Amino acid sequence: MSSKIEVEVEMKSNENKVWDSIKNSATFFPKALPDLFENIEILEGDGASVGSLRLVKYRHGVTEIPATKEKIENLDDESRSLSYAVIDGDFLKFYKNYKASLTVIGGNSGGGSSVKWEAEFEKADDETPDPELIKGFAVKTFQDLDAYILANA
Numbered sequence: 001m002s003s004k005i006e007v008e009v010e011m012k013s014n015e016n017k018v019w020d021s022i023k024n025s026a027t028f029f030p031k032a033l034p035d036l037f038e039n040i041e042i043l044e045g046d047g048a049s050v051g052s053l054r055l056v057k058y059r060h061g062v063t064e065i066p067a068t069k070e071k072i073e074n075l076d077d078e079s080r081s082l083s084y085a086v087i088d089g090d091f092l093k094f095y096k097n098y099k100a101s102l103t104v105i106g107g108n109s110g111g112g113s114s115v116k117w118e119a120e121f122e123k124a125d126d127e128t129p130d131p132e133l134i135k136g137f138a139v140k141t142f143q144d145l146d147a148y149i150l151a152n153a
Contacts (some may be wrong), residue, residue, distance in 0.1 A: 001055050001122065002097075002120055002121065002122050003120070003121055003122070003123070003130065004076050004118060004119065004120050004121075005118065005119050005121075005130060005131065005132070005134075006068075006116065006117065006118035006119070007116075007117055007118075007130050007135055007138065007139055008105075008114050008115070008116045008117075009114060009115050009117070009138075009139055009142040009146075010112065010114045010137065010144060011112055011113050011115065011142065011145075011146040012110065012112045012116055012145075012146055013113060013145075013146050013149040013150055013152055013153075014105075014106075014111055014112070014113060015080065015104050015105065015106030015113035016127075017149050017153075018104050018115065018145070018146070019080040019101075019104040019146055020024065022055070022102065022104065022115070022145075023048050023049075023075065024047075024048055025040065026040040026042050026047030026048065026052075026054050027040075027047070027146045029145075032068060032144075032145060032148040032149075032152075033141065033144050033145065034059070034134060035059055035062070035144070036058065036059055036062055036137075036140070036141060036144065037056065037057070037058060037059060038057040038058060038059050038060070039055075039057045040054050040055070040056050041054060041055040041057070042054050042145075043055055044071070045072075048072075048075070049072065049075060050072055050073065050074060050075055051071070051072065052071070052072045052108060053069065053070070053071050053072075054069070054072075055067055055068075055069050055070075055085075055128070056069075062137070064133075065089065065090050065091045065092075065131070066090065068086045068088070068089040068091050069086070069087050069088035069089050069090055070084045070086055070087065071084060071085050071087050072084050073085055073090065075097070075099070079103065080103060080104040080105075080106075081101065081102065081103040081104075082101065082102055082103075083100065083101035083102075084097065084099070084100055084101075084126065085097070085099045085100075086098040086099075086100075088129065092124075093123045093124060094121070094123070094124050094128045094131075095122060095123060095124060095128065095131070096122040097120075097121065097122050097123055098119065098120075098121045098122075098131075099119065099120050099121075100117065100118065100119040100120075100138075101117075101118055101119075102116065102117045102118075103115070103116045103117055108147060115150050117135075117138045117142070119131060119134065119135070127129060
């Protein structure tokens with residue numbers, strides 16, 4: 001049975017800067033967020049379009065999972081939305097399937113934005129916990145991204 005978790009993170013950064021950073025995360029995240037991401041290797045495609053495959057390597061000690069292989073399933077510049085599926089890696093020992101999507105929303109007070117992130121997943125077994133650690137990692141990623149954009153504006 002599939003389950004879902006979601007969170008919305010308020011940001012002070014402009015939605016266009018946030019969207020550009022997320023859309024180009026394969027090159028941007030390891031540079032902007034080196035405490036979280038060791039490397040994002042583009043395996044197929046350009047890393048920022050539907051069908052692209054990327055190998056996301058997390059910084060040692062940040063998560064229990066060293067890397068995930070992801071496939072971008074949807075990317076829409078107009079709605080500033082992106083979705084991807086984890087298709088390989090240790091993560092799939094815990095979840096039979098895992099898909100995440102995010103949307104950057106503008107119009108917050110002061111010119112800020114927010115990122116709405118949600119994940120749909122199916123646990124490998126009843127002992128597997130909900131991916132709350134992943135939700136926490138997503139929140140930290142967006143908060144740190146906001147700080148980086150503001151510091152480098």
